[in-house]
Amino acid sequence: MTIQTAKQRDPAVRAFVTAVDSHDREGFMTLLAPGATMADDGAEHDLADWVDREVFFSRGHLKVDNESDGGRRLIARHRNDAWGEMRTRWSSVVAEVGRIARLETGQA
Template identity: 45%
Template structure:
């Protein structure tokens, strides 16, 4: 069984959209007022995702899943920083992601 099989379906859609570089699908699983942080620092979600995911070919290889599918550890790779071990935590509201927090593991 792959690690993504244990993810919450909305989180799995987030990972799939990120890996497919599909911005429409990615933003489609987020609430309109979604927020995020990177290494404990609040970030502008649109600016961060453009720089760290879409313009730098971000890719998540999920290693493990925790917190009922709402947290994961993954190898994250992009053309800006290379590869690093990261953690991701998600908060859901009304079936969408209202917040995610990522950082180095």
């Protein structure tokens, strides 16, 4: 069962999924706290470079299947033109100002 984006509990994570699905790179970047970091399968990456390659330049989409931790942990099907579709996990640390300070992803 896919969770509708409008029903996701955490507003920052909901905005993240919306930006990914609408290919809104500028909107996505405004969701990040200064100095935001990310890891993919435990390996640290430059966040802007990674999202360009894995999301925006490869037309990425997320279909959220499950959320936990108040909406900050997701299990989702991530699809892009480079890798096809895979089941992934996403974990977000949201700063006090409602912006994403840390994003971790990997295969679920």
